[in-house]
Amino acid sequence: MNGLTGVRSLTTLPVVTLGGDALAHVRDTVFDTSAGRIASFTLTGRTLLSGPLPRDLPWPAVHCLGPHAVMVRDAGALCDLPPSRAHRDAVRGxxxxxxxxxxxxxxxxxxxxxxxxxxxxxxxxxFRLAANRELVHGSRHRRHRVYVPRGEALRVTGRALVIPSHARTYVTDDLPAFVARVGERHARGREVAS
Amino acid sequence: MMLFSRVRGLPVMTPGDANRLGEVRGLTVDSAPWRVTSVRMARGRLRRGAVVPWSALRAAGPDMLIVRPAGGPEEVAAHHELIGSRVLTECGEERGTVLDAAFDPVTARIEAVLTTRGELPPGRLLGLGDHALVIRTGRAHHQA
Structure with missing residues (x-):
């Protein structure tokens, strides 16, 4: 089974070809919110002072996303793109x-x-949320960081994201337990479907 | 069979006059097929780098390498160090670093790569670049 990775930890991961060369580092992850998956990565150069690259890495060109690197087949995986579009994508996604x-x-x-x-x-x-008190009851002084599964129909409108209300049943603050519960739910969904 | 770590530091000589050209600093490897392509060596007191192609060697023994007289030292080519490079699977997972490698001194083919997480046959290797040695993901390889 594939593990779950937070996209914040993807930032600074190297983009490595199967030939072993590092091409760039991941700067930001852009989502295709309608399909509910990663659309592309924006990139920075490899040295400390090199800024954002005017190129991006579309998801279909990714060979495998791993915990220590984003693997691509070769250097042809990166696409040039005008900086204006890069910015727009990054904001939208x-x-x-x-x-x-x-x-x-x-x-x-x-x-x-x-x-x-x-x-x-x-x-x-x-998603990992900073939860309001409506979602998680308890001490006002504790900061609540909880995990919520994405709904089957994920909707994003502007800067707000809508999850189904029954997703609240799966809220937990413990990642391993969360992964197990989501797995269970998927298994049940498959049983119902078959 | 010879080990990369044993070759390092060996003198490189020319036959006949037994002229010492320098000493081995490292070996450059190439993929497809995985073999040693050249010997990098340090020459003289200033330790300037020079490269001898493996095909210019007449013999590689346990105590020295003998170069054909015609095959003199050439300029330094692009080189990625195998020993000490990190190992990455094709799924982007780190698998330790390379400690040593064994090769056949006659055919120059790499026979095995020894990493901190076990030994890898040359069939598992995919590519060696400036970031890592990329290997195929295999199931029956956990020897650590």
Missing amino acids: RLLGAQVLTDDGEAVGTVLDVLVESGTSGRLAA
């Missing part, structure tokens, strides 16, 4: 900091991190 609402219109928190499946799928699996 950014989910971090977006407000999270349930489909009955209740604000439940803001997105701290997005968990994606590593490997070849690039599927967006869940």
Whole structure:
């Protein structure tokens, strides 16, 4: 099974060819929110002072997303793109900091991190939220960081993200338990489908 | 079979006049097929780098390398160090670093790569670049 990785930890991962050469580092992850998966990565150069590169790495060119590197087949995987588009994509596809609402219109928190499946799928699996008190009850003085699965129908409108209200049943603050529960839910979904 | 670590520091001589050209600093390897392509050596007191192609060697023994007289030292070519490079699977997972490698002194083919996480046959190697040695993901390789 593929593990889950937070996209914040993808920043600074090297982009490495199967020939072993590092091409760039990941700067930002751009999501295709309608498909619910990674659309592309924006890149920075390899040295400390090199700024953003005017090139990006589209997801279909990724060989495998691993915990220590993003593997690509060869240097031809990177695409040139005009800087204006790079900026626009980065703003549009950014989910971090977006407000999270349930489909009955209740604000439940803001997105701290997005968990994606590593490997070849690039599927967006869940969100890590800074939860409001409506979602997690308890001490006002404790900061609540919880995981919420993405709904089957993920909707993003502007800077807000809508999750189904039943996703609240799967809220947990412990990642391994969360992965197990989501796995269970998927298994059940498959049983129902078959 | 010879080890990269044993070759390092060996004198490089010309036959006949037994002229000492320098000493071995490292070996350059090439993929497809995985073999040693040249010997990098340090010459003289200033330790200037020079490269001798493996085909210019007449013999590689346990105590010295003998170069054909015609095959003199050439200029330094692009080189990625195998020993000490990090090992990365094609799925982007780190698997330790390369400690040593064994090769056949006659055919110059790499026979095995020894890493901190076990030994790798040459069939598992995919590419060696400036960042890492990339290997195929295999299931029956956990020897650590």
